[in-house]
Amino acid sequence: MAEANGGLQIKPMDQFMVKPLFGGDTVGIFTITNVTLWMAMTVLAVTLLMVVGARGRALVPTRGQSMAELTYSFIYKMIEDVTGRDGVRFFPYIMTIFMFVFFSNVLGLIPWSFTTTSHIAVTAVLALSVFITVTVLGFVLNGASFLRLFWVDSAPLALRPILALIELISYFVRPVSHSIRLAGAMMAGHAVAKVFAGFAAALGAAFFIPILAVTALYALELLVAVIQAYVFTILTCVYLKDALHPHH
Amino acid sequence: MAADANDAVGMPQLDFATFPNQIFWLVVTVVVIYMILSRVALPRIGSILAERAGTITADIDAAETYKRQAAEAEAAYHKALDDARAEAHKVAEKMRAEIQADLDVAIAKADAEIAARTAESERRIGEIRDSANEAVEAVARDAAHQIVALFGVTAEEKAVTDAVSARVKGGVA
Numbered sequence: 230m231a232e233a234n235g236g237l238q239i240k241p242m243d244q245f246m247v248k249p250l251f252g253g254d255t256v257g258i259f260t261i262t263n264v265t266l267w268m269a270m271t272v273l274a275v276t277l278l279m280v281v282g283a284r285g286r287a288l289v290p291t292r293g294q295s296m297a298e299l300t301y302s303f304i305y306k307m308i309e310d311v312t313g314r315d316g317v318r319f320f321p322y323i324m325t326i327f328m329f330v331f332f333s334n335v336l337g338l339i340p341w342s343f344t345t346t347s348h349i350a351v352t353a354v355l356a357l358s359v360f361i362t363v364t365v366l367g368f369v370l371n372g373a374s375f376l377r378l379f380w381v382d383s384a385p386l387a388l389r390p391i392l393a394l395i396e397l398i399s400y401f402v403r404p405v406s407h408s409i410r411l412a413g414a415m416m417a418g419h420a421v422a423k424v425f426a427g428f429a430a431a432l433g434a435a436f437f438i439p440i441l442a443v444t445a446l447y448a449l450e451l452l453v454a455v456i457q458a459y460v461f462t463i464l465t466c467v468y469l470k471d472a473l474h475p476h477h
Numbered sequence: 478m479a480a481d482a483n484d485a486v487g488m489p490q491l492d493f494a495t496f497p498n499q500i501f502w503l504v505v506t507v508v509v510i511y512m513i514l515s516r517v518a519l520p521r522i523g524s525i526l527a528e529r530a531g532t533i534t535a536d537i538d539a540a541e542t543y544k545r546q547a548a549e550a551e552a553a554y555h556k557a558l559d560d561a562r563a564e565a566h567k568v569a570e571k572m573r574a575e576i577q578a579d580l581d582v583a584i585a586k587a588d589a590e591i592a593a594r595t596a597e598s599e600r601r602i603g604e605i606r607d608s609a610n611e612a613v614e615a616v617a618r619d620a621a622h623q624i625v626a627l628f629g630v631t632a633e634e635k636a637v638t639d640a641v642s643a644r645v646k647g648g649v650a
Contacts, residue, residue, distance in 0.1 A: 242488060247495035258497040268506035275510050279518035286525050288532060294525070301522045321515040329510055349490050350499040355507075416490065 239427030241420040245347055263343040267336060271345070274332040300328075304462065311466035312473055319469060322362075326355065327462040334415060334454035338447070346457075347415035349408060356408035359465050367472035378475040407464055414457045418450040614645045 250261050278300065282293035290298055304324050308316045330346055337344025345351050367375040379396040381389055425446060428439035489495070618641045625637055 245489040247489060247492070247498060256495045256498045258501050260498055262495075262498055262502070264495075264499050265502045268502050272506055272509050272513070275518075276513055279522070280513060283518065283522050283525060286521065288529055290525075297518070297522055298526060301519065301526070321511065321519055324514050324519060325507060325511040328514065329507055345499070345503070347490070348499055350496045351503050354500050354503055412490065 239424055239431075241423040241427070244343070244419060244423060245416065247348075264345055264348075267333070267343045267345050270336050270342075271329060271332040274336060275328045279328070307463060308466055308469075311463060312470040315473055316466065316469055323462060323465055323469075326359070326465055327458060330355070330411065330461050331455070331458035334458050335451070337415060337419065338450055338454060344415050344419055347412055347419060349412045352408035352412040352461075353404070355461075356404040356411075359407065359468060360404040363468045363472045366469075367475060370472060371475050375472070375475045378471055382476075403468065407461070407468075411457050411461050414453055418446070418453055422446050422450065610645070614642060617641045617645055 247256055247262050247264055249256060250263060250266060253260070256262055278293075279297050282297035285291055285294055287294055301324075304327050305317070305320060308320055308323055312319075333344065333346040333351075336342055337347065367378070379393045379400070381392045381396065384392050422443055425439045425443045429436045429443070432439060618638055621637050621641045622634070
């Protein structure tokens with residue numbers, strides 16, 4: 230991973246560049262890029278886990294089927310716990326979000342790979358689609374009473390307009406924090422790993438110190454990858470709950 | 478790896494020229510994952526889980542049924558055992574009664590026979606005693622006649638006889 234051959238010349242951001250896979254310099258909308266490749270890998274991983282793993286339909290599950298079932302039950306239970314029984318009909322959508330983010334994060338940890346979720350373009354589209362879906366759904370299901378989400382009944386009357394303003398701002402900040410949290414966590418970890426790896430090349434005899442640091446960081450990054458996928462999904466559930474049950 | 482001309486300038490994340498490409502492939506990917514999950518994976522796993530839950534419930538029910546059947550069988554077994562025991566007791570009791578009846582009849586018969594035999598024996602003893610008494614009397618009469626004749630006294634035949642008879646009847650003094 231280190232490119233600094235002689236002299237401290239670390240380029241931690243190179244790994245995030247979107248490049249065409251089959252030559253050419255311009256990245257058009259339909260160009261096959263490393264984004265395409267690693268998103269296809271995500272599809273492949275999802276298929277391996279959820280389709281191939283459960284292929285046997287065994288009553289007593291194999292290891293692969295067990296993992297598929299655990300993933301299924303984990304997200305199913307998360308939706309049930311956060312949104313209540315009526316949120317379960319959105320299970321396929323939330324499962325799609327979780328599977329995509331989870332495998333993008335984890336596959337991004339493979340050396341020389343490309344982390345699609347480290348790009349704000351990707352996470353912002355995901356977060357905005359959640360935001361728009363939840364807002365539209367809130368008005369469709371509850372009509373104008375969805376606005377009561379911003380009117381805190383339990384607060385003193387004088388405070389309610391101020392609280393409503395704060396609630397409104399925090400509501401519109403949601404997609405921003407939702408997307409930047411994920412992209413930022415992914416980008417920061419990968420960039421730091423690259424910087425440490427560059428140190429290893431530059432330090433010569435003491436190379437093992439940054440390598441140990443990279444190893445420890447890698448374990449932490451694996452944890453972050455899984456936790457960020459979990460956080461992104463559970464926040465989606467929380468926002469969905471607001472659309473389903475807008476009353477505090 | 479990356480040629481110098483391709484080095485990132487600032488953050489590649491903020492290179493808006495790549496946004497359409499990323500967003501296009503993201504939408505394609507998410508739609509494909511959604512299709513795979515909603516059409517194939519989730520219904521399949523859901524049905525596996527439902528089937529397993531159903532099987533477990535059915536197995537528990539079956540186990541419950543078998544347990545109840547075992548308890549019923551045990552009760553039936555105990556009942557049959559008790560019935561057989563009662564039956565055996567009844568048969569034994571009946572047998573004992575029949576044997577007792579037979580025995581009673583036999584005892585009665587034996588008693589009657591014994592009584593008849595005893596009576597017969599007593600009669601014959603009586604006869605023997607009577608004949609013995611007669612013989613004693615005859616001997617005594619003859620002896621008395623002889624004795625009287627030896628004394629030289631002519632005694633009336635009948636008087637001696639009567640006297641002897643009276644003495645024999647009253648018991649030998």
